[in-house]
Amino acid sequence: MLEFAIVTISLTLMFAGAFTIGAMLNKALQVSNVTRSAAVLMVTSVTNPKADLNLVLAQNQRILIREANGLGMASDAQYDPSSTGNGAIFLSKIILVGNNECAAGVTPIPTGVPPWTTSSCPNYNSYVFAYYVAIGNNTRWASAFGAPPSGDVQSDGTLSALNIATDTHAQVPTATIQASITLAQSQYALISETYADVSSVSVFSIFKPPVIYYRTIT
Amino acid sequence: MTQIAPQDRKSRGFILLTHAVMIFFTIAMIGLAVDAGTMYVIKGRLSSAVDAAALAAGRSVNLASTVAAASAAATTTATQFFNANFPNGYLGTGTMNLSTPTFTQETDGNGNPNGILDIAVNASVPAPTYFMQIFGIKTVNVSGSGTATRRGTVMILVLDTSVSMNAGSPTACSQMVTAAQQFITNFSPYDTIGVVQFGYTASILYAPSTNFGNGTLNTLLGGLTCNDNTNTTSALWLAYEQIKSVGLPLAYNSVVLFTDGSPNGVSAQFPVRTQADTRYGPDVTIGASASCGSTTATCSVPVACTGAATQTVTGTISQTSGQPDQGSTDGPHLPINTDPAITYPASCNSALTSTLPGSNNRQLVAYIPDFDLYGNSTHGVPATSTPPNCPGATCGVANVTLKSTGATYYYDTRDFWRYQCNDVCPGATGSAATACSTDSTPGHQYEGGVWTSFPADLNSNFFTAGPYLGYLRPDQPTTIVAATMNTAMSEAYWIRADSSGCGGSGGNGTVCTTLYHPVINTIYLLGNAGDAADHEFLPIMSNTQQITALPYDSSFTPYTNPAYELHQESGLYQVTATPSQLTVLFSKLASEVLRLSH
Numbered sequence: 001m002l003e004f005a006i007v008t009i010s011l012t013l014m015f016a017g018a019f020t021i022g023a024m025l026n027k028a029l030q031v032s033n034v035t036r037s038a039a040v041l042m043v044t045s046v047t048n049p050k051a052d053l054n055l056v057l058a059q060n061q062r063i064l065i066r067e068a069n070g071l072g073m074a075s076d077a078q079y080d081p082s083s084t085g086n087g088a089i090f091l092s093k094i095i096l097v098g099n100n101e102c103a104a105g106v107t108p109i110p111t112g113v114p115p116w117t118t119s120s121c122p123n124y125n126s127y128v129f130a131y132y133v134a135i136g137n138n139t140r141w142a143s144a145f146g147a148p149p150s151g152d153v154q155s156d157g158t159l160s161a162l163n164i165a166t167d168t169h170a171q172v173p174t175a176t177i178q179a180s181i182t183l184a185q186s187q188y189a190l191i192s193e194t195y196a197d198v199s200s201v202s203v204f205s206i207f208k209p210p211v212i213y214y215r216t217i218t
Numbered sequence: 219m220t221q222i223a224p225q226d227r228k229s230r231g232f233i234l235l236t237h238a239v240m241i242f243f244t245i246a247m248i249g250l251a252v253d254a255g256t257m258y259v260i261k262g263r264l265s266s267a268v269d270a271a272a273l274a275a276g277r278s279v280n281l282a283s284t285v286a287a288a289s290a291a292a293t294t295t296a297t298q299f300f301n302a303n304f305p306n307g308y309l310g311t312g313t314m315n316l317s318t319p320t321f322t323q324e325t326d327g328n329g330n331p332n333g334i335l336d337i338a339v340n341a342s343v344p345a346p347t348y349f350m351q352i353f354g355i356k357t358v359n360v361s362g363s364g365t366a367t368r369r370g371t372v373m374i375l376v377l378d379t380s381v382s383m384n385a386g387s388p389t390a391c392s393q394m395v396t397a398a399q400q401f402i403t404n405f406s407p408y409d410t411i412g413v414v415q416f417g418y419t420a421s422i423l424y425a426p427s428t429n430f431g432n433g434t435l436n437t438l439l440g441g442l443t444c445n446d447n448t449n450t451t452s453a454l455w456l457a458y459e460q461i462k463s464v465g466l467p468l469a470y471n472s473v474v475l476f477t478d479g480s481p482n483g484v485s486a487q488f489p490v491r492t493q494a495d496t497r498y499g500p501d502v503t504i505g506a507s508a509s510c511g512s513t514t515a516t517c518s519v520p521v522a523c524t525g526a527a528t529q530t531v532t533g534t535i536s537q538t539s540g541q542p543d544q545g546s547t548d549g550p551h552l553p554i555n556t557d558p559a560i561t562y563p564a565s566c567n568s569a570l571t572s573t574l575p576g577s578n579n580r581q582l583v584a585y586i587p588d589f590d591l592y593g594n595s596t597h598g599v600p601a602t603s604t605p606p607n608c609p610g611a612t613c614g615v616a617n618v619t620l621k622s623t624g625a626t627y628y629y630d631t632r633d634f635w636r637y638q639c640n641d642v643c644p645g646a647t648g649s650a651a652t653a654c655s656t657d658s659t660p661g662h663q664y665e666g667g668v669w670t671s672f673p674a675d676l677n678s679n680f681f682t683a684g685p686y687l688g689y690l691r692p693d694q695p696t697t698i699v700a701a702t703m704n705t706a707m708s709e710a711y712w713i714r715a716d717s718s719g720c721g722g723s724g725g726n727g728t729v730c731t732t733l734y735h736p737v738i739n740t741i742y743l744l745g746n747a748g749d750a751a752d753h754e755f756l757p758i759m760s761n762t763q764q765i766t767a768l769p770y771d772s773s774f775t776p777y778t779n780p781a782y783e784l785h786q787e788s789g790l791y792q793v794t795a796t797p798s799q800l801t802v803l804f805s806k807l808a809s810e811v812l813r814l815s816h
Binding site: 004006011014021028029032036043104114182216218 | 295
């Protein structure tokens with residue numbers, strides 16, 4: 001009996017650990033898949049307006065929440081995102097403002113332009129949000145790159161050409177973005193980030209896994 | 219006291235022994251699971267990274283002008299984005315091996331390119347093992363591949379090289395050239411760009427090619443001169459032909475029209491005049507009275523040609539001096555420089571035809587027919603809504619009855635359009651009308667007007683009497699402008715409708731599924747000369763939803779485009795009154811095109 005007890009304890013710990021690690025790996029893979037899917041949807045949404053894929057709308061966000069089934073991000077059986085759930089997805093388009101963005105956003109065109117400068121186009125040569133959508137529990141987590149002023153974000157997640165060119169509050173700190181990627185003028189990066197609290201997979205509290213964070217920069 | 223049976227005594231330690239043996243296999247199995255799980259995580263991250271690298275590579279090919287340079291730029295960008303997603307040494311991985319992106323044009327079922335570029339990126343990385351090292355396996359090669367697609371761009375620049383572009387210092391012409399030269403640098407060697415220029419005659423300056431970045435196009439643009447008229451319709455038709463000749467249905471197919479004013483050359487198979495008539499002079503060639511020596515008087519003119527009324531002459535007739543009813547016209551000219559030489563029916567007065575092309579063409583041409591050389595209506599495009607100023611003096615929407623068929627259409631039309639003044643210049647005639655055209659008062663300039671503002675003139679673009687009653691007049695400059703605006707809007711309509719989708723050849727025919735989904739983007743330099751277009755002309759061509767204010771409008775309420783076609787592509791319409799801002803407008807257009815195409 002004593003031997004059995006000793007063996008059982010060790011086996012239980014071993015299997016509990018294995019289960020926790022395995023389940024966490026499974027969750028991590030799921031989070032990475034959700035993040036990649038979010039990136040793909042964002043590429044479609046941002047580059048093809050005719051796709052009519054507005055990721056601000058709950059019915060389109062359900063595509064991702066359904067894929068995140070089991071991560072605790074749904075608020076109901078319809079897979080609507082929960083603002084108090086166990087995960088959040090952040091979709092951002094960050095662009096380094098150049099001549100084309102200034103031309104698109106600043107009207108009427110100021111005297112002496114071109115060339116553009118920060119006087120005529122305040123965000124010239126700065127990294128700026130051009131799109132931002134937060135899905136899920138965005139009070140517990142925030143994008144690693146920050147967020148534009150909520151008033152700048154339009155009903156489809158985009159920022160207006162005017163705000164991209166002129167609202168300095170929509171800027172992303174250069175050091176923050178360049179820690180990940182450096183862009184050329186008018187080049188942009190589509191960033192998809194997912195946070196997921198997967199502590200529910202833990203058998204014992206000592207095996208409590210960390211919050212999973214996954215990011216793709218497309 | 220409980221005694222242990224001899225048989226049980228032999229079993230003592232069996233569980234520990236069994237467990238000791240089993241633990242080896244258990245740890246091995248768990249180790250295998252951990253190693254495999256790690257591989258999956260690395261594989262997932264690698265796949266994500268190559269996807270991102272492929273997409274970024276596709277976007278970056280427009281950072282260079284040659285295929286080699288674009289490939290280098292794509293490789294650099296792909297590496298950059300790959301590293302952003304797969305940090306060096308991630309989970310103990312070794313040196314990453316990222317392939318050079320490969321670019322492949324997609325083809326349809328018949329092997330023809332369709333305008334989509336596939337970009338493939340492969341990567342592999344040695345991933346470490348933790349438990350499998352026990353079996354001598356220290357690393358496992360993990361690989362991933364990503365493929366992205368990039369929608370190519372087929373863009374035909376249609377550039378106005380009329381003489382009015384020589385205004386200003388530096389000239390608007392030179393600033394247009396600079397803007398166009400800069401504009402093309404936004405595109406990649408996987409895009410196709412061509413250029414059509416137009417004056418009296420439209421011609422291809424640069425046939426559509428992916429090699430536009432090699433300097434040749436830049437040089438050709440630099441050599442452009444601006445020195446005659448504005449045959450916009452033929453140029454648009456030629457541009458559309460270029461889009462079809464490139465033949466990439468899934469690409470972003472676009473015409474970019476730059477112009478500084480109203481079009482003024484209508485191309486058609488013109489019936490020759492076989493009947494005596496009363497119309498504006500001059501008619502010094504075929505023996506009319508002396509009163510017909512100028513363009514300001516009407517008089518009876520003898521027949522120009524004998525024989526059947528079905529005889530025609532094919533070419534372009536143009537407005538030349540101003541846009542009132544009394545002024546010079548010119549022609550016939552070749553609509554497109556590769557068209558066959560213009561020939562005249564043998565029955566026509568040789569003394570007259572020997573002076574052509576010239577202002578005497580108005581004595582040869584009987585009238586402007588209902589359809590132009592390309593099948594466009596010389597009366598406008600179908601109206602889809604009624605603007606707020608209808609009915610009224612400046613309303614451009616009306617029922618139009620075609621003389622040739624008797625059919626009536628509800629058209630957005632310039633049939634009743636007159637010069638570039640509107641009812642803010644009530645009653646203006648003759649020299650007063652000219653003064654109106656140069657009136658710098660906001661709201662008084664650069665707006666299309668209607669005949670009712672000029673009661674002292676002939677009051678119509680149509681013959682109101684005589685054998686050609688009801689037909690558009692060829693002897694009034696303003697009528698030629700009106701007819702050309704109509705055909706240009708019609709050509710734009712048919713380009714956007716793109717009847718090649720059902721094997722048609724364009725023109726007024728069955729509307730069916732578009733193949734190329736052409737987009738017409740327009741840039742309007744306003745105020746460069748007096749011959750301005752009205753508010754609606756270019757927005758209708760671009761199929762914008764709203765008619766918006768021109769720079770000189772002090773008070774203007776936008777309204778729905780009365781010829782907006784819901785099922786056709788909408789382009790970008792931009793306007794400026796400052797030539798130095800053309801670079802910015804072209805830049806904005808590049809921003810829009812790149813957003814939509816890549």
